Amino acid sequence: MSSNSDSETYSLYPYHPSHVLPIVFAVLIGISLVMHIYQNFRYKFWTVTFWMSWGGTVFTVGWIARCISSYQTSNVNLYIVQTVFIYAGPPIYSASAYNILGRLLHYLPMHAPLHPNRVTIFFVYLGAAVESLTASGAARMATNTDSLSRYKSGGTLVSTALLLQAVIEAMVVSVIALVHYRASRAAHRPPPNVRKLCITLYGTSFLIIFRCICRAVESFTLYASIESCKQGDCSPILTHEWYLYSFEAAPMVLFTYWLNIMHPGRLLPRQKTRYLDLDCKTERLGPGWIDKRSLWQTVIDPFDMSGMISSKPNHESFWLWPEKWPAVVDGSFAQGTASNIQNSRSKPNERSESGHKMLPSQSNP
Template sequence: MDPVTGIYEYKASHVLPIVFACVLSLSLATHIYQNFRYRFWRITFWMFWGSLLYTIGWILRALSSYSPEHVNLYIAATVFVYAAPPVFSASAYNILGRIMHYIPMFAWLNPNRTVFFFVYIGAVVEGLTAAGGARIATGATELDKYRSGATLITVSVILQCIVEIGLVSIIATLHRKCARAGMLPRNLRFLFYTLYGTSTIVLFRCIYRAVEALYTLDPPGVACSSTCTYFQRQEWLLYAFDAAPMVLFTFWINMLHPGRYLPRDKTRYLDFDGVTERMGPGWLDSRTKLETFIDPLDLSGLLNKKKHHAKYWEEGARWPVCEDAFTTGTASNVRGRVREGVQIKPEGAV
């Protein structure tokens, strides 16, 4: 092992991981503040958790740069840095689910089960990523272990790319339906654009990681092409194509926090005029919990053209109108900003 570079293939920067750890710490603190401010922990908890993991990863990376011969420290830093981005994606899944509760007439899938479906896939990606990162970090001198780790990383990032493309497709479908129906108020536009942007960032990072993994299936010095060697010996690639995009992701969510644009209560939905908000009964699925677990996307109902949920939004007169609205900027999740629970009922409502 080289006494200067240690386990790295280059002299690791001392400054850059510290800079990124500080910037991420600021973003993490801001996100914690906003989650308390908007009381939005249930929806954006994964944003907090991903930021925490990523911050820890770069702190460990900074420590590792001063002790490059310390293998366990390098392994820990690698696992945390690899593990955080899939967690960030989970926050987007939760935001999508809450949007679908807000516009249930366009949510052809159960919003709750849709979130679980994406989270299940995210858990698989997370597991593959962590296992692959650990095997790469420990397998520099063991060819089979290194290759298996690189393969796991490749599979995980390709799977995440597929998931992100699916997510963007669903967002685009909802966006198009809202636009055609004249139900695209300012708050929904901001949310759609935010998810487009953050998903593109994650996809950009995944493509880089996939290309890197495919070109570096072998450890340094073993049948490694010039491109492979470049990927393994250029540290700036890690910061430009992994760290920087993820930092941008966290700040984007902080600047356009969904707690500003979506109600905390998932029974609150947007009416067909695109302005009025009502308090409905929430998404009602006639199936048992076991059936929804086995078929989370209600594919059986989709194939039979008979969905298993009540279309309560078609009986708008039954549900009370909210005095304030996120569509007009008069509603807020901040405690004390609005009179919580104050509603007016239209004539004939029950």
């Protein structure tokens, strides 16, 4: 917050905010948003990557609001909007990665360390907690610039949210690494689509972790120098705007474009029941993940620790009986011959090992 003299306009920013950079990033994020929407329609992949579109909308609105706010630096409402929306965008983006991981586990059920559906629920619920803390803290900071105690309390919420999100992303990376390790140790090496998706999820998760660490450093620096900052002697981290663009905007732009280039709709089937056989080539229509426990038990114990302790897993290993499940004949994502695009060219129906007619993948899940 600054006000150099009575003749100058009071500013909520400790620097002169750029008029150009916010609109540049708004355009970059907006272009990526349009690309995500187009690809979701093209691949019919809304159920998995809807959060990319929602996060892109929130993040774009935040940068547009910041651009307007840079011309009206004393407008509290604009300052609140840009602060809350810019902070809120990344946690929403992360929800898409959780959905993609869940769909990958459906595709590789033999390597899944926990119920694929519970992966999404578990991480999305944690992500919702992060989003709530972030929005609440950012709003409190933006609305209490003159109240040191309330400003600090808002910063505490934001810092907690940043650290929690970093921990969640580390857990996501751990699950990805475990699946990748199991697939690499199997009799057949993981196919290109699995390797590309794992690398994509590693990269996007590390971008989120990098963003959280840098934002946390900014937050803790604010605590350390808040008294001197009130007197106009702030740390360079707080008085130079490029930190925001380097450690908040840039990583998220890379995140969203990375998922555009490696859109999961190109690499995974839409159907949850379509899985990769143990030969890492054939894809079959199975029964989906079957867990013998009740819903609340799978939510409380998503990793099936009780089954691991008793050496009696509570899920059915349906992939061990491939002859029971028909192979799809419209190509294979593992071999790069299948597509989620409607009316894509399909191969003629054939016969499965058991003599039953092989089923083509359905156009609509």
